[in-house]
Amino acid sequence: MDFTSLVAAIGMQADPTTLAIMVLATFLGMIVGALPGLGTVTALAIVLPFTFVLSPTQAIGMLTAIYVSSVYGGSVPAILINVPGTPQSAATALDGYPMAQSGRAAEALGWVTVASAIGGIFSMIVLMFLAPQLAQVAVQFGSIETFALIVFSLTTIAWVSAGNPLKGLLAGLIGIVMSTVGIDALSGVERFTFGNFELSAGLHVVPILIGLFALSEVFASAAQPVSGVTGKVVSAGFKVAPLQEWKPVRKTLLRSSVIGTFLGILPGVGATAASLIGYAQARSSSDSAQSFGKGNPEGIVASEAANNAVTGGALVPTLALGIPGDAATAVMLGALVVHGITPGVNLFQGSPDLVNFVFVALLVANVMMLIVGALAAQMFSRVLKLPHALIMGGVVALSLAGSYVTRFSMVDLWVTVIAGILGLFLRFANVPLAPIVIGFILGQPFEESLRKGLIITDMQPLRFFNSPIAVLFFAITAAVVAWPLLAKARAARH
Amino acid sequence: MKILSTLGCAAVVAATGATAVLAEYPEKPIEVIVPFGAGSNSDTSGRLLINAMRKAMGADLVPINVDGAGGTIGIAQMARSKPDGYRIGYAPIATVTVQPNLRPLPYDNTSLAPVCMVANNPTAISVAPDSPYNSVQDLIDAAKSGEQIIAVGGAPGSMPHITQAALANAYGVTFTYLPAGGGGKAATALLGGEATLAADAAAMVSQYDLKPLAIASAERTEMLPDVPTLTELGHDVSLSVWFGLFAPKDTPEEILDQLSSACGQAVEDPEFVKGMTAANYTLQYLDRTTFAQFYEEEYARSRDLLPTIGVAVKD
Amino acid sequence: MKQLVNSDTLLGGFFGLVALILLRSSYHSSDVFLLPGDAPPFLVAQLALYAVLALSLAILIKGVLRGGVAPGDIRWRPTFLMMALLLMTTVLFKMAGYLLIVPLAVAGCCLILGYRKPVPLVGLSVAVPVATYLLLVKFASLPLPTIPGLEF
Numbered sequence: 001m002d003f004t005s006l007v008a009a010i011g012m013q014a015d016p017t018t019l020a021i022m023v024l025a026t027f028l029g030m031i032v033g034a035l036p037g038l039g040t041v042t043a044l045a046i047v048l049p050f051t052f053v054l055s056p057t058q059a060i061g062m063l064t065a066i067y068v069s070s071v072y073g074g075s076v077p078a079i080l081i082n083v084p085g086t087p088q089s090a091a092t093a094l095d096g097y098p099m100a101q102s103g104r105a106a107e108a109l110g111w112v113t114v115a116s117a118i119g120g121i122f123s124m125i126v127l128m129f130l131a132p133q134l135a136q137v138a139v140q141f142g143s144i145e146t147f148a149l150i151v152f153s154l155t156t157i158a159w160v161s162a163g164n165p166l167k168g169l170l171a172g173l174i175g176i177v178m179s180t181v182g183i184d185a186l187s188g189v190e191r192f193t194f195g196n197f198e199l200s201a202g203l204h205v206v207p208i209l210i211g212l213f214a215l216s217e218v219f220a221s222a223a224q225p226v227s228g229v230t231g232k233v234v235s236a237g238f239k240v241a242p243l244q245e246w247k248p249v250r251k252t253l254l255r256s257s258v259i260g261t262f263l264g265i266l267p268g269v270g271a272t273a274a275s276l277i278g279y280a281q282a283r284s285s286s287d288s289a290q291s292f293g294k295g296n297p298e299g300i301v302a303s304e305a306a307n308n309a310v311t312g313g314a315l316v317p318t319l320a321l322g323i324p325g326d327a328a329t330a331v332m333l334g335a336l337v338v339h340g341i342t343p344g345v346n347l348f349q350g351s352p353d354l355v356n357f358v359f360v361a362l363l364v365a366n367v368m369m370l371i372v373g374a375l376a377a378q379m380f381s382r383v384l385k386l387p388h389a390l391i392m393g394g395v396v397a398l399s400l401a402g403s404y405v406t407r408f409s410m411v412d413l414w415v416t417v418i419a420g421i422l423g424l425f426l427r428f429a430n431v432p433l434a435p436i437v438i439g440f441i442l443g444q445p446f447e448e449s450l451r452k453g454l455i456i457t458d459m460q461p462l463r464f465f466n467s468p469i470a471v472l473f474f475a476i477t478a479a480v481v482a483w484p485l486l487a488k489a490r491a492a493r494h
Numbered sequence: 495m496k497i498l499s500t501l502g503c504a505a506v507v508a509a510t511g512a513t514a515v516l517a518e519y520p521e522k523p524i525e526v527i528v529p530f531g532a533g534s535n536s537d538t539s540g541r542l543l544i545n546a547m548r549k550a551m552g553a554d555l556v557p558i559n560v561d562g563a564g565g566t567i568g569i570a571q572m573a574r575s576k577p578d579g580y581r582i583g584y585a586p587i588a589t590v591t592v593q594p595n596l597r598p599l600p601y602d603n604t605s606l607a608p609v610c611m612v613a614n615n616p617t618a619i620s621v622a623p624d625s626p627y628n629s630v631q632d633l634i635d636a637a638k639s640g641e642q643i644i645a646v647g648g649a650p651g652s653m654p655h656i657t658q659a660a661l662a663n664a665y666g667v668t669f670t671y672l673p674a675g676g677g678g679k680a681a682t683a684l685l686g687g688e689a690t691l692a693a694d695a696a697a698m699v700s701q702y703d704l705k706p707l708a709i710a711s712a713e714r715t716e717m718l719p720d721v722p723t724l725t726e727l728g729h730d731v732s733l734s735v736w737f738g739l740f741a742p743k744d745t746p747e748e749i750l751d752q753l754s755s756a757c758g759q760a761v762e763d764p765e766f767v768k769g770m771t772a773a774n775y776t777l778q779y780l781d782r783t784t785f786a787q788f789y790e791e792e793y794a795r796s797r798d799l800l801p802t803i804g805v806a807v808k809d
Numbered sequence: 810m811k812q813l814v815n816s817d818t819l820l821g822g823f824f825g826l827v828a829l830i831l832l833r834s835s836y837h838s839s840d841v842f843l844l845p846g847d848a849p850p851f852l853v854a855q856l857a858l859y860a861v862l863a864l865s866l867a868i869l870i871k872g873v874l875r876g877g878v879a880p881g882d883i884r885w886r887p888t889f890l891m892m893a894l895l896l897m898t899t900v901l902f903k904m905a906g907y908l909l910i911v912p913l914a915v916a917g918c919c920l921i922l923g924y925r926k927p928v929p930l931v932g933l934s935v936a937v938p939v940a941t942y943l944l945l946v947k948f949a950s951l952p953l954p955t956i957p958g959l960e961f
Binding site for chain 1: 816817819820824831834835844845846847848850851853854857858860861864865867868871877878881882883884885887888890891892895896898899902903907911912914915916918919921922923924929930933934937938941942944945948949950951952953954
């Protein structure tokens, strides 16, 4: 850690124009994240043209601010209207919405904002001190190791199934099948496209998410009148829970931050899976697993700390190796390259000022998110005061726009509406929706890593066990699956 | 005399009419479809070109990312658009030559009107910096003695795939191909020891600190002057990745000319050159007619090449 | 005998049927370009579909034996109206343009949900699509379908 360059970096950050740009970017990122259907990648793509005319430090500042705040922004509609603004906040809705329904929206926003900031700052510290070393770990994760990791991640489906293991598993499998639609990248074969060319690009998670969560909510409101929160006392604004209440969740906070950072560093898993896994882990190790899904702050904290921790984690391979950690950092990398900044080993040695600036910018971005979020949350929770029908109308407009601009394809819009209808009936049949999202997101990397692993081992799956990292994850998976069964058997004996 | 002046008037009117058409284009923003995701290789260079062309044309060009299926979704959308010059596309070689020859697509070489080419990046055969192989011959010897040599690159049909197959074919061996992805993903595979070699952009060598063994072209490249070409080593494998602008066929000639000349101005723009050089691109400009001919040659070449490396050509 | 047609039997029946249809379509594949060592491209999909089939049958049987879940009182007419509204909106989306069809959809949605006050209704139906339009099309240059004849 070179402190002189760190001081220089702080100096660069203190430039008023850069700070102003970052504040604006924080606002913008938050708004874009809060609009269902426009995710982090869209937010970054929106400002990408602007970064070309800014100086490198201003561009970096802008991009980190948007990156961080958009992930947070997605949690706002998840809490207020059960519609995740970004896929990364899908797990936040599980406990955030029930909390808002019981009149505690302000508290929920408080939990989310602080947890996001803590997760983000934790990963930034890890990034700052351990980036080159951790990048080497990331490189060791080849196809076989990734496969083992994803197998482990898939077991988390059980934990977001809310007591309906059979139906949760069904939902997860449906997600996996949906992920296979389209042209198979490894062979060029068209799968389940039924002759439709646009379908050959496959389905995209954002339209599915909007349909399953947002539109099904609209349909559900039509089917069964929602009293809204008007009957109860609505706590408008922003309320951070007192320090007492933070004590019990600090283990979850730490664990989720670690999970998010770690999964951000590794290729192939992403922030959405990270937040769901964080949630699932919190639930599985909680004494009051029953209270999850009913407004337990631990669920909110787990999800949001994890998804914001991914931001620092994903920057590890991006900065240290020049290899983007996820789609969002891929956009950031593109912007950096155009500015003549080529991340990688050379960057760390050749321009320590710039590297330190990224760390400082990340810290400042997280702090700004905290402040701006606290202020904006006052505004956001007033949305709940609108009549429910009007809120749903707004959701319709945003959903249609958000789904369409993902890829400018009518297929996505049809997927959204059909997923909405499907989502309604799944709700009636008591099928949890979150596992569909997990199955869909993990389906493609699962299949891809499996087949790449088979290619490398020449069709001999047993050779997967040659990799120590893979064996580790398989063992953890076996343990996670066996543990509850063993516990039940022991309880039955008594 | 009167006839001449009338004819002269008519000519002036006709010319003004034609220039009026030209003067009207572009009267609204031009959509440029980039058939890969934001932040990707094609996207970065595409946006740089768009910025420069905006200045050259004094009009607004807007990048639209339409990702999917190796770039074919985006280009198919562009090919099916109205040929009025308000929707064009920016594509790399494989999307418009290899892919249409590989499987049935809604477009082929007759659906596109080439506008200009802006870059032509050489391909390098590279290995990890700590790899035991120091020359192409080492790789070939290892392959011949039965070792599994794994080549990494993008999806089947992408240039890294085609190039490594052509290389193996030239030496009479086969490599196992691992479609991990281009750029960063391929580099990860190399650095992590999962793959042995990559036949990808020469720019990757300096970007990820790899060890180059050969360049797949006829001449050495300035980027890596000490690296021999495959031609020097005795095998004529010359495959590079070029990027160009395309419009739907039947787009009026005047519009194509306007775009092409704007493109020509754009490649001279110092900001464009700076950005592309920073991204390690090798600039090469071909105007409309030259590019059209070049494109036809490349299309035929990929068609002929595929069967020789064991890939069936769709018809 | 509990009600045979209940949520579980419908669920199991529906997904079992879908799984069968998809499985059938996955079995006739033409010449496939497979990299050496690669698994057949439909392997994972087929395994998942078989699992879906098995689970659907299990849920179906459970539904027959133990009855389904009662979702409570459902107002079917507004539900189907809403679905029809959104389906029509999607059909007309590209033809009519975003700024024409979506305000109508929003208004329709609020009306179906029982909201009657005209001023906030019209206000929202215009404000949200216009605001979205300004942010996406004007600020971010992400095009939405235009109303035919007009430029926006």
